[in-house]
Amino acid sequence: EAGVTQFPSHSVIEKGQTVTLRCDPISGHDNLYWYRRVMGKEIKFLLHFVKESKQDESGMPNNRFLAERTGGTYSTLKVQPAELEDSGVYFCASSRIIKKKGTEAFFGQGTRLTVV
Amino acid sequence: QQQVKQSPQSLIVQKGGISIINCAYENTAFDYFPWYQQFPGKGPALLIAIRPDVSEKKEGRFTISFNKSAKQFSLHIMDSQPGDSATYFCAASGKDSSYKLIFGSGTRLLVRP
Numbered sequence: 001e002a003g004v005t006q007f008p009s010h011s012v013i014e015k016g017q018t019v020t021l022r023c024d025p026i027s028g029h030d031n032l033y034w035y036r037r038v039m040g041k042e043i044k045f046l047l048h049f050v051k052e053s054k055q056d057e058s059g060m061p062n063n064r065f066l067a068e069r070t071g072g073t074y075s076t077l078k079v080q081p082a083e084l085e086d087s088g089v090y091f092c093a094s095s096r097i098i099k100k101k102g103t104e105a106f107f108g109q110g111t112r113l114t115v116v
Numbered sequence: 117q118q119q120v121k122q123s124p125q126s127l128i129v130q131k132g133g134i135s136i137i138n139c140a141y142e143n144t145a146f147d148y149f150p151w152y153q154q155f156p157g158k159g160p161a162l163l164i165a166i167r168p169d170v171s172e173k174k175e176g177r178f179t180i181s182f183n184k185s186a187k188q189f190s191l192h193i194m195d196s197q198p199g200d201s202a203t204y205f206c207a208a209s210g211k212d213s214s215y216k217l218i219f220g221s222g223t224r225l226l227v228r229p
Contacts, residue, residue: 004159033216042120043160043205043219055214091159095215104150105217107159 002026004108006092012114018080021111025074025094032075033095033105034067038088046090049075050097061086082115089113119143120208122220129227135193137223139206142187146208148215151180151191154203154222163204164191196227 005024013019025032034046046065047057051072060067064083069075079086089112093105122139129135141149147168152160166173166180166189173180179192193200206220 006159031214035217035219040222042122042221043217045216045218048214048216050214056216059216093159093217103215104162104165105215107152107161109157109159 004092004094004106006090006108006111008111009109010112010114012116013082015084015115016081018078019082019113021077021079021090021092021113023075023077023092023094023108025092026106028096029094029106030072030097031095031103031105032069033093034075034077035091035093036088037091037110038085043091046077079113082113084115087113087115119218120206120220122206122223124223125221126224127226129196129225131196131198131227131229133196133227135196135200135225135227136190137204137206137225138188138190139208139220140186140188141208141218143208143210143218144187145210145212146218147211148209149180149182149189150207150209150217151178152205152207152219154205160205193225196225198227198229201225201227 032049037043045059048055049069089110092108095105150165151163153163154160177194182189207217209215
């Protein structure tokens with residue numbers, strides 16, 4: 001079974017440009033989460049999809065960030081326009097439908113975004 | 117506001133020693149407490165997890181101790197090995213927040229040979 005796949009693994013862009021990150025969750029996982037870790041701090045929640053619907057986007061920093069999940073499969077996270085403080089590692093995680101407490105979330109390897 | 121506080125920030129242990137990482141949480145609605153292990157260039161991977169109805173869970177050399185009244189939990193790595201050198205994150209989640217993970221700030225563990 002393939003794991004959670006993210007690409008690109010690295011992206012260096014200039015301030016003001018647009019970047020789109022992609023996440024392919026594990027097949028059959030309806031829950032998809034985006035997280036971000038900036039410069040040695042904690043990994044912070046950005047948003048949560050259940051299938052194609054946004055369940056919780058309380059962690060999205062501002063309206064420069066737009067996440068989509070087409071047909072409940074892969075997801076994209078677009079940053080437009082990028083700012084210096086957007087630099088960090090963006091993680092995607094997926095899990096099965098929650099039927100009991102604490103279903104394991106599987107993480108991708110992350111996309112390291114550097115805005116210069 | 118950081119809901120999960122983790123310490124220490126970094127830890128150096130000799131091979132064969134015990135590594136201990138501590139976490140404290142604030143939200144009493146949390147009911148799932150996983151620990152993740154992350155190697156450089158990789159994503160976090162679930163190491164071990166506990167629910168608040170038990171005070172301890174052991175898997176091999178890894179043990180979680182949980183103190184519900186103090187709202188604290190800790191990871192103990194027995195007989196630490198150089199291959200355990202990684203960053204460890206504690207986390208907490210609950211049904212009321214769709215089990216999104218609230219992470220601690222991470223602990224970089226180095227096990228010296």
